[in-house]
Amino acid sequence: MNKEISLTVNGEAHTVSVEPRLLLVHLIRENLNLTGTHIGCDTSSCGACTILMDGKSVKSCTILAVQANGHSLETIEGVSAEGQLNPLQNGFKQNHGLHCGFCTPGMIMRATELLASNPNPTEEEIRWGISGNLCRCTGYNNIVKAILHASATMQGLEPASTEPQFV
Amino acid sequence: MIPQSFEYETPSTLQDAIGLLEKYGEDAKILSGGHSLIPMMKLRFASPEYIIDINNIPGLDYIKEEAGLVKLGALVREADVEHSDLLKTHFPIFADVAKQIADPQVRNRATVAGNLAHGDAANDQPAVMLALRASVVITGSAGARIVPIDEFFFGFYTTAIQPNEILTEIQIPVPPSGTGSAYHKLERKVGDYATAGVGVQLTLDGKGICTAIGIGLTNVNPVPLRAERSEAALLGKPINEATIAEAAKYAAEDCNPSTDLRGSDEYKRAMVAVLLKRMIIKATERALA
Numbered sequence A: 001m002n003k004e005i006s007l008t009v010n011g012e013a014h015t016v017s018v019e020p021r022l023l024l025v026h027l028i029r030e031n032l033n034l035t036g037t038h039i040g041c042d043t044s045s046c047g048a049c050t051i052l053m054d055g056k057s058v059k060s061c062t063i064l065a066v067q068a069n070g071h072s073l074e075t076i077e078g079v080s081a082e083g084q085l086n087p088l089q090n091g092f093k094q095n096h097g098l099h100c101g102f103c104t105p106g107m108i109m110r111a112t113e114l115l116a117s118n119p120n121p122t123e124e125e126i127r128w129g130i131s132g133n134l135c136r137c138t139g140y141n142n143i144v145k146a147i148l149h150a151s152a153t154m155q156g157l158e159p160a161s162t163e164p165q166f167v
Numbered sequence B: 001m002i003p004q005s006f007e008y009e010t011p012s013t014l015q016d017a018i019g020l021l022e023k024y025g026e027d028a029k030i031l032s033g034g035h036s037l038i039p040m041m042k043l044r045f046a047s048p049e050y051i052i053d054i055n056n057i058p059g060l061d062y063i064k065e066e067a068g069l070v071k072l073g074a075l076v077r078e079a080d081v082e083h084s085d086l087l088k089t090h091f092p093i094f095a096d097v098a099k100q101i102a103d104p105q106v107r108n109r110a111t112v113a114g115n116l117a118h119g120d121a122a123n124d125q126p127a128v129m130l131a132l133r134a135s136v137v138i139t140g141s142a143g144a145r146i147v148p149i150d151e152f153f154f155g156f157y158t159t160a161i162q163p164n165e166i167l168t169e170i171q172i173p174v175p176p177s178g179t180g181s182a183y184h185k186l187e188r189k190v191g192d193y194a195t196a197g198v199g200v201q202l203t204l205d206g207k208g209i210c211t212a213i214g215i216g217l218t219n220v221n222p223v224p225l226r227a228e229r230s231e232a233a234l235l236g237k238p239i240n241e242a243t244i245a246e247a248a249k250y251a252a253e254d255c256n257p258s259t260d261l262r263g264s265d266e267y268k269r270a271m272v273a274v275l276l277k278r279m280i281i282k283a284t285e286r287a288l289a
């Protein structure tokens, strides 16, 4: 039997009727047409579907849409105000933190919570912090640099050089 | 990957949740963190007819100390354990284990109680609770009963929880001073289940004699295993090279790992011995610190 649920997504209120078995990621992508949140696996492993639920990063492929009733979600579509790249998006752009871009929305949503709880993380803390997000392209180094870049900018510091490093 | 259809209930009190379990019996499943259950439903390894979501029951997410026990409510998430100061003071083992369970997003949802209730020897908290000699509170319509962790795991995916009951609390005795604990698992990559894992808690008296010991093993036996002979080899004795070697030998002999993608039976036994040695040493260092 369908359930009616109310939730806020990127500040906008929605009321929708859903089957209990509908996964949150499908609600986001198919009912709300927010296709920036990706699906990269069937095993809750890749993190491409990461969104924020009440400020906490979660894998939206492993939550039922009905469980989001009464909660506030943020997806990649909600992070930039008026078309301006936010510090994380800019960090990824400046540091070549993406190649194909498939993992990027999940990485950015995960890094959003990471920086909110730890504004000045070490490289190691970042690597542990994104351990639930897989990237098949970059080899992660530039993603780590991108997050360090964002961390510096958000603290009003000068980010490290964005010259690519070949290691 | 979409689960089979089911009816969804979201009770707002424990009584209502138990009432629903009474009504639907074995056709119902409790949903807490959902990070074992939903993946299994997506793969159609589980197809419950009724899902009873307990996430909207208030007051189940406490971590508190009371009458010599640290108590964790059913909705304490792995991430809460990772960041709890109360747990940090008494149980350094939680800082070890929390970091090794899955990944940050999974830990934001997964509950410690669910990790036990799932009844999977591959999960990490069972061995930790064996080491800490915890008990669980299981609540049904007739009231609550306290079950020691040694009587909790029955077999693969089966525990002492009956279909009409809910695991409502975990109780861990606060250890005396001179106690240290540690956990480590060998994993192929972050987020993987253990190839082998070992949890240890031990207490030393002023002369360095071991006066209390708990050792739990992860994923090397059909059910989470207490290494009893290893414990006996250390209890009442000093921690030294000889007693550690004896304990490690017994644990490797007494577990029953199966050969799989993570390694052979022989390899896993060897790793249990190595990990147990290291965890005894780490727990001892922490007990002395």
Ligand SMILES: Cc1cc2nc3c(=O)[nH]c(=O)nc-3n(C[C@H](O)[C@H](O)[C@H](O)COP(=O)(O)OP(=O)(O)OC[C@H]3O[C@@H](n4cnc5c(N)ncnc54)[C@H](O)[C@@H]3O)c2cc1C
Pocket: A043, A044, A045, B029, B030, B031, B032, B033, B034, B035, B036, B037, B038, B039, B074, B100, B101, B102, B103, B106, B109, B110, B111, B112, B113, B114, B115, B116, B117, B118, B122, B123, B124, B125, B161, B165, B166, B167, B168, B191, B192, B193, B194
């Ligand atoms: C990618 C990934 C990696 C993981 N890696 C690890 C790992 O390395 N180590 C590890 O230990 N775990 C790991 N897990 C499992 C994770 O910790 C699970 O979430 C946990 O095992 C189950 O807890 P849960 O709260 O999610 O329970 P759920 O999935 O909600 O429930 C699991 C089972 O327990 C029952 N149940 C749950 N709570 C109760 C209760 N209070 N009373 C009665 N029955 C209950 C449910 O009905 C169900 O049968 C991983 C999970 C994922 C998705």
Ligand code: FES
Pocket: A038, A039, A040, A041, A042, A043, A044, A045, A046, A047, A048, A049, A050, A059, A060, A061, A062
């Ligand atoms: S789609 Fe891979 S973790 Fe959600």
Ligand code: FES
Pocket: A097, A098, A099, A100, A101, A102, A103, A104, A134, A135, A136, A137, A138
């Ligand atoms: S940029 Fe392609 S998967 Fe990360």
